[in-house]
Amino acid sequence: MSLLTDALPGLLSATGAAGVIALASAARRRLLPRRPRITQGAGTGAALNGTRILRRYTLLRTVGPDGAPDHYETTRPPGTVITHRVVGGHPQRFELTDVPLGDGTFAAEPLDHL
Structure with missing residues (x-):
């Protein structure tokens, strides 16, 4: 014991x-x-050293001629507002976000409601 x-x-x-x-x-x-994560593949974000990397965005609430959502590729950072011609050739503004979608692209949210 x-x-x-x-x-x-x-x-x-x-x-x-x-x-x-x-x-x-x-x-x-x-x-x-x-620390920010750097993802690999389609929809890569900006690297830590400030270089610009191409990102692919899905323009939400849009449909292309084939019935799939429209996509937009750019090196602009999230928060940028872009203009894209979607509805009958009329311009529509979208804000680029850093929200990843399931298909490897990022969301671009519409600012103009039709």
Whole structure:
């Protein structure tokens, strides 16, 4: 029985130290700013060094002649407003976003409601 009572303080201190390390690690991950991710493939964003990379945007609420949504490719950053001729040749404004869609493109939201 004395073997158990002699080992108990060491076991408790090791468990406590592991708990403190786990809490410190979780707090560090939560409090430190996150680094931006660079995605690969169609719809890649701007790299960390400020170079401009081609992104493909899906123009929401538009349909091309084949029935698929219209796409727009540009190196402009998210937040840029573009003008695209969609409805009967009339111009419509879209804001480029950094919201990825399931097909690997990014969303371009319409600003003019028809």
